Amino acid sequence: MLVSASIQMLNVPGEGEALAKVAGAWTLAGLSADMPRLLAELRSAAASASAWNLDDLQALDSVGAIMLWRAWGYHLPAQISMDGATRAWFERLERYGVGPRAVPPPESPLAPLMRLGGRVLAFGRQLVDVAWLLGQLALDVLHLARHPSDIPFAETSANVYKAGVQAMPVTALVGFLIGVVLSYLSALQLSNFGADQYIVNILGIGIVRELGPLLVAVLVAGRSGSAMTAQLGVMRVTEEIDALAAMGISRTLRLVLPKVAALVLAMPLLVVWTSTVALFGGMLAAQVQLDLDMGFFVATLPRVVPSVNLYIGAVKGVVFGLIIALTACHFGLRVRPNTESLAANTTTSVVAAITLVIFADSLIAIATRGVGILR
Amino acid sequence: MSESVVRVRDLHTRLGGAWIHRGLDLDIARGEVVALVGGSGSGKTTLLRELIGLGTASRGSVELFGQPLASPDPIAARALRRRFGVLFQHGALFSAFSVYDNIAFPMRELQLLDEDLIRELVLLKLAMVELQPRHAPLMPAELSGGMVKRVALARALALEPELLLLDEPTAGLDPDRSAAFVHLVKLLHEQLGLTVVFVTHDLDTLAALATRVAVLAEKRILAHGSLDEIVTMDHPFIRNFFAPGMRVRGPH
Incomplete structure (x- = not known):
C-alpha cells in the first residue's frame, strides 16, 4: 500500500542545515488528497532547505516530478539524495526543457485597430x-x-x-x-x-x-x-x-x-x-x-x-x-x-x-x- | 506482482443477433504488454470497448484493478476511469480544441492542478510523445495521421494512467512511422511501468511490442501466452495468422 505524499523539514544538528525529506507517493493519485497544503509546504521547504532527501519516495509520476522541479527553480538542488529511477525522471525533465513560462510579448497599442482591420x-x-x-x-x-x-x-x-x-x-x-x-x-x-x-x-x-x-x-x-x-x-x-x-x-x-x-x-x-x-x-x-x-x-x-x-x-x-x-x-x-x-x-x-x-x-x-x- | 489489472470472466456478448463472445476469460497482469489479435470481426474492438465500459456484455463480468466498471457511485466510477487511458483507432481528438487544449482537457477536468502546472505537464507529455512545443497551438485538422496518434497518446497519458489501451495503434501509419510509434510506446512502457493492452493486425507491431499475445477466435480467448508459445500452437487460425512472413523473433 502506498503512503500518500508528504514533505518534512529536518534540522541536522550541529551543521545548521535544513534537510527536506520528501516521502510517500508523489503521484497524481497520492497528491490529489491534499494538493494545496502540499504545494504550500513544498514552497516553504524550497525556500529554506539546503539539502534534499528523496530516498523514501515510493512512487513518482510527471505531476509529482514537475511539482518538485518547479519548486527547485527548474534545476536539481546541489545536495540531493535519491535513487536512479528518480534521478532519471529529473534528467528527462531537463532534457525535455521543462522550464518557466516565456513572458508573452506585450500587446501592440495598435492591436484593436488590427483586429478591426482583420x-x-x-x-x-x-x-x-x-x-x-x-x-x-x-x-x-x-x-x-x-x-x-x-x-x-x-x-x-x-x-x-x-x-x-x-x-x-x-x-x-x-x-x-x-x-x-x-x-x-x-x-x-x-x-x-x-x-x-x-x-x-x-x-x-x-x-x-x-x-x-x-x-x-x-x-x-x-x-x-x-x-x-x-x-x-x-x-x-x-x-x-x-x-x-x-x-x-x-x-x-x-x-x-x-x-x-x-x-x-x-x-x-x-x-x-x-x-x-x-x-x-x-x-x-x-x-x-x-x-x-x-x-x-x-x-x-x-x-x-x-x-x-x-x-x-x-x-x-x-x-x-x-x-x-x-x-x-x-x-x-x-x-x-x-x-x-x-x-x-x-x-x-x-x-x-x-x-x-x-x-x-x-x-x-x-x-x-x-x-x-x-x- | 501477479495482481490482475484486467480480469474478464465468462464474458458473453450478443450483437445484432449473433454471439460475438461466448465464455471469454482473460487475465492481464501488471506490467505486461498484451497484444489482442484475431480475425476481422472476431470482436477485438468490442472486447476493448467492454473493457473500458463503452459496451456492456450480455453476461459475465469485467473487472479493472479488481473493481467492476459499473459502479453505482459516480465518484468511484470516475476515479476508476482515470486509472486507464485509451487511444482510439482514429485518435478521437476533440476537433474544436487545439493540441494543447486536447491534452490539457482531462487535467482541467480534475479541478486540482493550476494552469501553470498544467502548461508544464502538457509540454512534458508533448515531449514524451516526441512532439515540439510549436505543435501545441495546431488544430487536429492540421495534423498528419502519425501526429494525430501521438497527440492522442499524449492525451491518453494525461492523467498518469496505470493501464493503457490502444486500438490499432499503428493502423494507417507507414512502416517507418509505425516502427517509431511502437518504439515510443515501448519506451513509455519502460519509463512509466504501464500495463498496455493493444489490438493489432500488424505482425511487425506485434513482434516488436508485445510481451504476451492473446488470440481471440471461436468467440473466446483461444490462447494466451508469449509469442513463442503462441506461434508453435497447432490451430488453423493461428497458423494462418502467423504464416505470412512470420518473423520468429521474440520481443526480448
Missing part, C-alpha cells in the same frame, strides 16, 4: 466568396443549357420534396395560427369604428403580400437552410466534397445548384399554400368574432385584393428562396473540419438568411409601394 478583411473575403459562388452558379447554368443531360434532376426533386413538400404541415399550422391571431386582434379594433368588413382588406393585403412570404421564409431558413449548411459542412468535414471533386464532379453543380433550384421552385408554392391556410384561419376567426359570413369574405377578397399582390408574394418567395439557399450553401462550404466551426456556421447561416430576407423584403416593399393597393 474583421473588415474577413468580411471582404466573404463577399469575394459569395461572388465566386454566384459566378460559378451562373457558369453551371450556362453549362447545363448546353449539356441538358447533366441537369441534376434527381437531386433537385429530392430537395423540392425535403424543403417543400415536407415543410407543408408546419407552414400550414403556423400560417393558420397567425391568421387567427391577426384576425382577432384586427377585429377588436375595427369593431370600435364599425368598420368590420374591412377585415377582409387587412387580412388579404397583409397576409398575401407580406406575412405569408415572410413566415415561410423564416420557417424555411430555420428548417431547410440550417439542414443545408449542416449537410455541406459535414460533407466538408468527412472530405466527401473533396471526393466528389476528385471524381471530376462539380460541387456547385451537384450540391449547390439543386438546393438553390429547389428552393426557388418550392418557395413560391409554399407561399401560396401558407397564405391560403392563413386566410382560411383569419376567415374562421372573423366568422366567430365579428359574425362575418364566410361567403361574404370569399366574395369580397378578389375585389379588395388585386391579383398583383399574389404575384408580389410569389416573387418574394422566389427571391427569399434564392437568398436562403445561397446563404446556406455559402456558409456550408465555409465550414472547417471541426465541430465548433460547424455549429458556428450553421447558426450564422440561419441568422444571416433571416436578416437578408427581411432586408430584401423592405427593399421590395419600397419598390412596389404604388402597386396593388386600393386607395
